[in-house]
Ligand SMILES: *[C@@H]1O[C@H](CO)[C@@H](O)[C@H](O)[C@H]1NC(C)=O
C-alpha cells in the first residue's frame with residue numbers, strides 16, 4: 001500500500017516535471033504571444049508547490065515599538081516572505097496628523113526587523129483597488145494581513161474591505177499591552193507633570209508609567225483620555241523574539257550597551273555598524289534603575305522588558321543581556337568572551353569620559369574599546385523633543401483616535417451577530 005502510494009506520487013512528480021518543462025518551452029518558443037500565455041502561466045505558477053507564499057502588511061510604523069514587531073512576526077508566520085508597506089508622511093498627516101518619525105527613519109526601522117523580507121516605501125494609508133492589483137500582480141502577494149484592531153478611514157469605512165471581499169485577507173491578533181498612543185501618553189503625562197509642579201517628586205509617577213504597575217488605566221483629570229498600558233512580559237514572548245543560538249566556535253563577539261529607550265533609527269544604525277565588526281553582537285540593556293540614576297527620574301519611558309524586546313527584534317542583534325550593569329567588568333568580558341566593546345559618538349551618556357568611574361575603564365585598559373561614529377544624529381531625547389514640540393497636535397490626534405476606536409467598538413457590538 002505504502003509502496004504503491006509512493007509510486008503514484010513519483011509518477012505525479014514526473015508528470016509535473018514534464019508539464020513544467022513543456023510550458024516553459026512553449027512560452028519561450030512563442031514569446032511574441034506573451035499576452036496570450038500570461039494568464040495560464042500565472043494560474044499555473046500560483047499552484048506550483050515550491051513557490052513561496054508572499055504576505056503583505058502595511059502600517060505607519062510611527063514610533064515603532066515591540067508591538068509592531070510582534071505583529072510583523074505573526075504576519076511572517078502566515079507565509080514564507082513578508083513584504084511591508086510603509087505609509088508616506090503626507091498620507092499619515094492627512095489621516096492621523098503629522099508623524100513623529102519621517103519616512104526615511106521609518107524605513108530604516110522596518111527594514112531592520114528580522115522578520116521583514118522586503119519593504120515598499122510610500123504605501124497608501126488605505127488599500128485602493130489599484131494598489132491591491134499592484135500588490136497581487138507586481139509584488140506577487142498572496143495575502144494581505146492586518147491586526148484585529150480597527151483601521152478606520154476618516155469617512156468611517158474599513159480600510160481593508162476590498163481585500164476582504166477578494167478573499168485575500170488574513171488577520172492576526174493585536175498585541176496587548178502597548179500602542180503608539182500609549183507611548184505618546186506616557187511622555188506627555190511626564191512632561192505635563194514636570195511643568196505643572198516642579199517641586200513634585202516624580203519618581204513614583206515615573207515608576208507607574210514605565211514599570212506598568214498601575215491598576216487604573218485612565219489618565220485621571222487630564223481629559224485627554226490617554227490610556228496607560230499594562231505590559232505583562234512573558235517568557236514565551238522573549239523566546240519568540242530570540243534567535244535561540246549562541247555564538248559559533250571562534251566567533252568574534254562584539255558588545256554594546258545602553259538604555260535603548262524608545263528604540264529608534266539611530267539605535268538601529270549603530271547596531272548595524274557594531275554587528276559588522278564581528279560575528280556575534282551581544283547587547284547589554286541597562287536596568288530601569290540604572291537608566292533613572294543616569295538620565296533622570298522620568299526615564300526610561302519604556303521598561304526593561306519592553307526595551308529588550310525592541311532590541312531583540314532587530315536583525316543585527318544576536319543576543320541581549322536583560323539588565324546589564326553600568327560598568328563593563330573584566331568578569332563580564334571573560335564570561336561572554338567579548339572581543340570588542342563599542343560605543344556610539346552620538347549618545348546621551350557621552351559624559352562618561354568626565355566621570356570619576358568611566359564604565360569602560362576595563363575594556364579601555366585591555367585595548368578592546370572602540371568609539372564608533374554614529375551614522376545618525378538621533379537620541380531618545382530627540383524623539384521626546386519632537387513629540388513635545390507637537391504637543392497640541394498629538395493631543396488632538398489621541399483624542400481623535402480614541403473617538404474613532406470608541407465608535408468602532410460600539411458598531412462592532414451592534415453588528416456582533418455575524
Ligand atoms: C522621592 O521619592 C524617592 C523614592 O520614592 C525617595 O527616596 C525620595 O526621598 C523622595 N524625595 C522627596 C524630595 O520627597
Ligand SMILES: *[C@@H]1O[C@H](CO)[C@@H](O)[C@H](O)[C@H]1NC(C)=O
Nearest residue numbers: 249250251252253337338339
Ligand atoms: C573567544 O573569542 C575568540 C575570538 O575573539 C575566539 O578565537 C575563541 O575561540 C573564543 N573562545 C571560545 C572558548 O569560544
